[in-house]
Amino acid sequence: MKIGFVTTYFYPFKGGVESNVYYLARELSKKNEVHIFTSDRKDNKIINKKEEKLGGIFIHRSKTFFRYKYYFCFYPSLLIKLLKYDLNIIHVQSIGFPWHDFCILIKKILSQETKIVLTPHGPFMTLKKYPLWQRLLKYIITKEIILTIRIYDKIIQVNPYQYKWMTKEYKSNKDKINYIPNGINKEIFKKEITKNVVNKYNLGKKFIISYIGRLHEYKGIQNIIKVLPEILKIKKDILFIIIGQDAGYYKELIKLTKELKLEKNVLFLTNANDKERNSILE
Numbered sequence: 001m002k003i004g005f006v007t008t009y010f011y012p013f014k015g016g017v018e019s020n021v022y023y024l025a026r027e028l029s030k031k032n033e034v035h036i037f038t039s040d041r042k043d044n045k046i047i048n049k050k051e052e053k054l055g056g057i058f059i060h061r062s063k064t065f066f067r068y069k070y071y072f073c074f075y076p077s078l079l080i081k082l083l084k085y086d087l088n089i090i091h092v093q094s095i096g097f098p099w100h101d102f103c104i105l106i107k108k109i110l111s112q113e114t115k116i117v118l119t120p121h122g123p124f125m126t127l128k129k130y131p132l133w134q135r136l137l138k139y140i141i142t143k144e145i146i147l148t149i150r151i152y153d154k155i156i157q158v159n160p161y162q163y164k165w166m167t168k169e170y171k172s173n174k175d176k177i178n179y180i181p182n183g184i185n186k187e188i189f190k191k192e193i194t195k196n197v198v199n200k201y202n203l204g205k206k207f208i209i210s211y212i213g214r215l216h217e218y219k220g221i222q223n224i225i226k227v228l229p230e231i232l233k234i235k236k237d238i239l240f241i242i243i244g245q246d247a248g249y250y251k252e253l254i255k256l257t258k259e260l261k262l263e264k265n266v267l268f269l270t271n272a273n274d275k276e277r278n279s280i281l282e
Contacts (some may be wrong), residue, residue, distance in 0.1 A: 004085065006100055007093040008073060010038040010059065014245065015046075015215055017093050017121055019080070020182055024091075029056030036081055039064045039075050070247075071096045071124070071141075077239040078220045079103045083110065092152070096124035096141055099132045101148040108151050118149070124167050126218040144172050156180050171255045197276050201267065206239040212277060214247040215270070221249075225256050228265060243277050 009015060011022045025034045040061040052059045062075035082090075082103055092104055095118070106115055124145060125138045130164055149155075149170050155177045157163050166172040213219055221242060232238060240262075242253070250270065257266045261263050269276070 002087045003028055004035040004087045004090045004172050006037045008039055009042050010036050010261045013042045021093055023185055025057045034181045035085055037078055049281040073098050083109045088113050093119055094141050095120045103229050104150060116151055117154045118152040158182050199216050207235055207237050210239045212243045214244050215250045222256055228262055229260055238265055239267060241267045245270055
């Protein structure tokens with residue numbers, strides 16, 4: 001079987017979606033032909049090698065001509081590369097990417113036998129308050145999602161409750177939605193790795209609360225930090241470990257932590273490797 005993944009970022013870039021797609025592709029490539037269609041850059045790092053084979057995974061990177069924030073990007077060769085390959089399944093990662101939606105729509109029209117699967121991961125623009133121009137933009141893109149989400153043959157929810165906002169906000173067909181939780185690479189959970197991490201960050205006698213994900217306002221990390229002083233009155237050995245890359249909100253979180261005098265109870269790990277991250281979660 002020939003399987004393609006469409007994702008805005010991919011290995012060696014780090015992130016939740018990036019890791020999820022990498023491990024899915026790695027396992028599927030053992031018995032299938034797997035292709036990754038992605039951009040060639042993230043932040044200020046550009047990957048010059050546009051075509052690459054990683055293990056059994058064929059990676060096709062497209063030159064990025066434009067990107068604003070996370071969702072609004074344009075890499076024209078994505079469409080050309082998608083049309084080049086005769087794929088049985090295309091698994092699209094995330095919603096709210098107008099260029100991805102256009103490319104998938106054209107691919108579906110020209111290759112109707114190809115099954116298209118979507119994992120939204122999360123809703124588009126989830127903050128309650130936006131400036132007027134962003135509210136207008138959200139309205140337009142939401143309407144576009146409602147139209148294009150119909151082309152998907154199956155939709156994967158990674159927790160049992162995502163169908164609620166999928167059906168309410170984007171009018172998804174509930175019968176198309178299937179629950180498949182994200183997996184974890186079991187090779188990482190080794191005792192010697194966990195012991196090293198415990199010693200490195202002095203976690204032995206701490207009650208750990210952990211968060212993993214991008215440091216963005218809509219993730220709600222600030223809400224946990226705000227209630228920590230009250231929780232510490234009940235349990236004093238709490239350590240809140242925040243694992244993830246900055247998405248524009250790191251400085252605000254640091255400022256809030258200092259204002260509440262929680263430096264000893266909040267640990268930021270913005271560059272933790274996969275082994276450290278998973279050992280802490282264990």
